[in-house]
Amino acid sequence: FVVSRSRSGDNQDKILIVGVGKLMTSLSRCCKPAPPDAIEGFVTRGRGISIHRVDCHDFQQLAAKHPERVIAADWGERANDSRTALYQVDIVVQAIDRQGLLRDISEVLSREKLNVIAVNTLTKKGTAYMRFTMEVGGVKQMQRATTLIREVSGVIDAQRK
Template identity: 45%
Template sequence: DKGKVLVVGVDSLLTQLARCCHPVPPDPIVGFVTRGRGVIVHRADCPNIRNLDDEGHDRLIEVSWTTDTDVSYPVEILIIAIERVGLLRDISEVFSKEKQPVVAMNSSRNKGDLHFNFTIEIKNSEDLKRTLNALREIKNVVSARRK
């Protein structure tokens, strides 16, 4: 039931949130009717939607977010930081304080900086803004943003 979306004029249609753009309320969204997988819900500004050919545009349908407040949505974030002892603990404390489950994480070094990719579950864009602001306040964090 994660990612509840209402397809205008249709009941009980299978929907999935696009992995390429990870839409989250209140992002403007659009549905793409697939062959055999139902409707994939993308952010309206998703590059995959913007680059559709004429045939692809014919498969777009109107969708909207549900008003169910108990639904959570996965969102990917990128944190770039300068290494220090306790950095990962401090990042984890922000997610814990904000009561946001971490469902995936990986890290790498890039030109001396640490790059952390997290997938967290949020209820709405306000949760995301609050979390990103808290992450930016952590010592040695250079940037924190939605992917």
């Protein structure tokens, strides 16, 4: 069965819940899954099924405590179409701090037409630590963004959280 989750407008993404239909699902905020991540569901109390990446630390702890509440899930066909839904992902960046660093990274994201929802920055002993929360159509778009961010002068590493 395929479970639909409405987004803004007419867009819908679909998550396949094995053996079950018409359940409320939500993408977890701890790991922010996006197609084509490997995912599983966790049956919550009163909030339907929370969808997690299988490598999510929080999910692994929940699954160990309550294995009976884990349910198989997969992305439906339309979830892999970047025009149908946007997914929030976090990218963390470590860089040598310098004037204009945030601007240069923001320009990369702007050129890639990514909507940045939140930015958190912290500098310790000349090293900048940044977290960007952005909307992407899928993992490929996010991977391209991290590759381009790594090319910015002074960036030591950029990766999905």
